[in-house]
Amino acid sequence: MSFDYINALLKKPTSRTPIWIMRQAGRYLPEYRATRAKAGDFLTLCKSPELACEVTMQPIDRFDLDAAILFSDILTIPDAMGLGLYFMEGEGPKFRNPIKNLKDIKKISTDLNNDLSYVFDGVSTIKKSLNNRVPLIGFSGSPWTLATYMIDGGGRIFASTKKMLFNEPETLHLLLMKLTQSVIAYLNQQIVSGADSVMVFDTWGGVLSEQNYLDFSLYYMEKIVKGVKAQHPNIPITLFSKNGGKYLTHIADTGCDGVGIDWTVELYQVQQEVGNKVAIQGNLDPAVLYATPEVIEREVKKVLSQFKGDTGYIFNLGHGITPDVDPENVKVLVDCVHTFSKECR
Amino acid sequence: MSFDYINALLKKPTSRTPIWIMRQAGRYLPEYRATRAKAGDFLTLCKSPELACEVTMQPIDRFDLDAAILFSDILTIPDAMGLGLYFMEGEGPKFRNPIKNLKDIKKISTDLNNDLSYVFDGVSTIKKSLNNRVPLIGFSGSPWTLATYMIDGGGRIFASTKKMLFNEPETLHLLLMKLTQSVIAYLNQQIVSGADSVMVFDTWGGVLSEQNYLDFSLYYMEKIVKGVKAQHPNIPITLFSKNGGKYLTHIADTGCDGVGIDWTVELYQVQQEVGNKVAIQGNLDPAVLYATPEVIEREVKKVLSQFKGDTGYIFNLGHGITPDVDPENVKVLVDCVHTFSKECR
Numbered sequence: 001m002s003f004d005y006i007n008a009l010l011k012k013p014t015s016r017t018p019i020w021i022m023r024q025a026g027r028y029l030p031e032y033r034a035t036r037a038k039a040g041d042f043l044t045l046c047k048s049p050e051l052a053c054e055v056t057m058q059p060i061d062r063f064d065l066d067a068a069i070l071f072s073d074i075l076t077i078p079d080a081m082g083l084g085l086y087f088m089e090g091e092g093p094k095f096r097n098p099i100k101n102l103k104d105i106k107k108i109s110t111d112l113n114n115d116l117s118y119v120f121d122g123v124s125t126i127k128k129s130l131n132n133r134v135p136l137i138g139f140s141g142s143p144w145t146l147a148t149y150m151i152d153g154g155g156r157i158f159a160s161t162k163k164m165l166f167n168e169p170e171t172l173h174l175l176l177m178k179l180t181q182s183v184i185a186y187l188n189q190q191i192v193s194g195a196d197s198v199m200v201f202d203t204w205g206g207v208l209s210e211q212n213y214l215d216f217s218l219y220y221m222e223k224i225v226k227g228v229k230a231q232h233p234n235i236p237i238t239l240f241s242k243n244g245g246k247y248l249t250h251i252a253d254t255g256c257d258g259v260g261i262d263w264t265v266e267l268y269q270v271q272q273e274v275g276n277k278v279a280i281q282g283n284l285d286p287a288v289l290y291a292t293p294e295v296i297e298r299e300v301k302k303v304l305s306q307f308k309g310d311t312g313y314i315f316n317l318g319h320g321i322t323p324d325v326d327p328e329n330v331k332v333l334v335d336c337v338h339t340f341s342k343e344c345r
Numbered sequence: 346m347s348f349d350y351i352n353a354l355l356k357k358p359t360s361r362t363p364i365w366i367m368r369q370a371g372r373y374l375p376e377y378r379a380t381r382a383k384a385g386d387f388l389t390l391c392k393s394p395e396l397a398c399e400v401t402m403q404p405i406d407r408f409d410l411d412a413a414i415l416f417s418d419i420l421t422i423p424d425a426m427g428l429g430l431y432f433m434e435g436e437g438p439k440f441r442n443p444i445k446n447l448k449d450i451k452k453i454s455t456d457l458n459n460d461l462s463y464v465f466d467g468v469s470t471i472k473k474s475l476n477n478r479v480p481l482i483g484f485s486g487s488p489w490t491l492a493t494y495m496i497d498g499g500g501r502i503f504a505s506t507k508k509m510l511f512n513e514p515e516t517l518h519l520l521l522m523k524l525t526q527s528v529i530a531y532l533n534q535q536i537v538s539g540a541d542s543v544m545v546f547d548t549w550g551g552v553l554s555e556q557n558y559l560d561f562s563l564y565y566m567e568k569i570v571k572g573v574k575a576q577h578p579n580i581p582i583t584l585f586s587k588n589g590g591k592y593l594t595h596i597a598d599t600g601c602d603g604v605g606i607d608w609t610v611e612l613y614q615v616q617q618e619v620g621n622k623v624a625i626q627g628n629l630d631p632a633v634l635y636a637t638p639e640v641i642e643r644e645v646k647k648v649l650s651q652f653k654g655d656t657g658y659i660f661n662l663g664h665g666i667t668p669d670v671d672p673e674n675v676k677v678l679v680d681c682v683h684t685f686s687k688e689c690r
Contacts, residue, residue: 157631157632158632159632159635159669162630162633162635163632163635163636165632166635166636166640166644167635167637167640206609208609209608209609209611209630210611243588243609245591246590246591246609246610264551264553264554264555264588265555265591266554266555285507285554286502287502287503287507287508287510287511288511290512291508291511291512292512295511295512299511322502322504324504
């Protein structure tokens with residue numbers, strides 16, 4: 001099999017610019033909302049391999065996308081660690097037993113793959129269902145991002161996590177090390193189950209100062225890259241730190257294959273900075289999907305025309321698609337990326 | 346009078362590094378919570394010159410701060426435009442009559458200073474109360490930031506504002522131009538009433554791509570700088586775009602005297618970039634105030650030691666102080682900045 005998405009990450013020739021969309025299986029799709037209603041609640045949807053497969057396939061059936069991504073939550077690992085993940089309608093994720101101190105961290109088991117078997121079952125179910133139409137992306141949250149949820153339980157100030165970072169850095173490092181071990185085992189098992197590529201989402205890396213980002217977030221993502229490459233040297237791996245535009249040269253040095261970027265950096269500058277080392281994924285402002293088809297086409301062309309070359313670039317939004325977008329606009333986006341990227345060559 | 350805060354902005358000699366703290370009159374102070382309770386609700390507190398003066402003075406009485414900042418809300422201008430600002434406990438600001446279209450924008454009056462007289466009364470009351478102990482900072486929200494609240498009513502996706510930006514840029518520009526006129530008149534009248542310096546807060550500039558930031562946010566802030574300087578050439582003006590680290594050279598080119606920076610950029614790099622043009626204000630991570638006194642001192646020294654020279658730098662947090670900080674830690678911070686900045690010389 002030869003897939004443009006995989007080839008772009010490995011800098012092999014592609015027939016056109018591949019595109020997938022972060023959170024492409026999501027609430028903007030009426031068929032997703034129907035499956036979600038059938039499941040009853042979000043966690044049941046995540047934990048049922050059949051339903052997770054159903055929603056993963058929905059955007060693939062509807063649009064000409066170049067990759068599927070496992071439908072799951074980024075907090076499956078802390079949940080398997082026994083923190084008791086739950087969701088209240090209209091609020092962010094919460095944990096029944098958040099991490100409070102060193103004692104809590106010492107108790108955590110890192111050997112979680114038995115408890116996460118529903119994820120691997122989901123991967124193999126999806127892989128079978130895809131039948132090689134497009135490649136499948138597996139994923140995990142980054143250790144730093146998982147830690148912020150485990151210690152603060154969400155929110156955007158990260159008071160408790162940062163308090164630990166400043167007062168007890170070694171305690172936080174122990175948690176991050178344990179998370180790193182679990183993430184490596186988790187991603188490797190997703191690959192064994194059928195994932196063709198994996199991605200690490202570092203949603204909250206951008207709230208750290210530079211040195212803290214390097215020490216508490218990127219250090220562990222680099223270990224993950226090495227831990228996955230040691231087992232699966234040919235599987236491409238992508239790192240994405242939201243608001244991490246200023247750290248891209250460091251990210252590119254980890255040995256990853258691709259870096260995700262948001263729309264607050266310019267693609268042509270990113271290509272100049274790291275395009276010789278890694279593939280680049282991004283970076284349309286998700287809000288462009290609220291605009292008219294004409295404006296969407298104009299904005300897509302603005303992004304696409306910044307990248308020079310026939311491989312090493314994957315089109316995506318700079319952040320997840322929002323729930324109130326019209327699916328028709330997504331079709332405009334996907335088709336425009338393919339058409340215009342062929343015209344350019 | 347010679348104030349370190351003003352001298353630092355104008356790059357005249359200072360006796361030590363001045364410090365003030367964004368949102369220094371706020372909920373972390375028990376005396377603030379008492380005045381707030383006495384006022385009944387937040388808007389009454391803002392609209393009473395005596396109570397606004399009372400809370401403005403509280404941190405000045407408690408700590409050795411180098412400047413006072415007018416206690417007010419950034420949304421006074423849209424409120425005076427008739428949008429009906431209100432606050433629900435525990436939620437962000439809301440408007441009864443948000444902007445929906447061009448017709449709404451055309452109706453808006455920009456001649457607001459009569460309706461904003463409570464702000465100017467507050468400024469003169471505070472100025473009298475300060476009795477030249479420290480200088481007084483006046484402020485406004487940036488046009489782009491005000492527009493996001495007026496159109497979307499808060500939130501972090503800015504769906505309606507960005508929809509207007511992409512589909513009807515000229516409609517948004519009309520609103521931004523009207524806001525700019527009002528902000529210029531507002532800041533000039535604050536200066537006439539006694540403000541020694543003014544600051545523009547661009548809380549949401551950082552959610553824009555580079556070109557959109559330049560066109561929809563900075564373009565109007567530059568007009569504000571010129572509009573204030575035309576009337577008051579000697580009053581220093583500071584611009585602060587949250588998450589605007591990558592736009593600092595553009596910000597420094599507006600003719601402003603100072604730029605605010607958050608903790609995701611390194612002070613020494615900012616000094617190299619724009620330190621020859623403007624003074625710099627920032628940039629301790631507000632979460633450091635959750636740490637122990639020893640850690641606060643260590644982190645303050647890390648920031649302070651990055652700046653070379655005896656003027657052109659004002660210590661501050663990189664964002665507003667959070668409500669659950671212990672005031673004792675603020676004392677540690679303020680005193681450490683003064684002591685260490687003298688020791689360094």
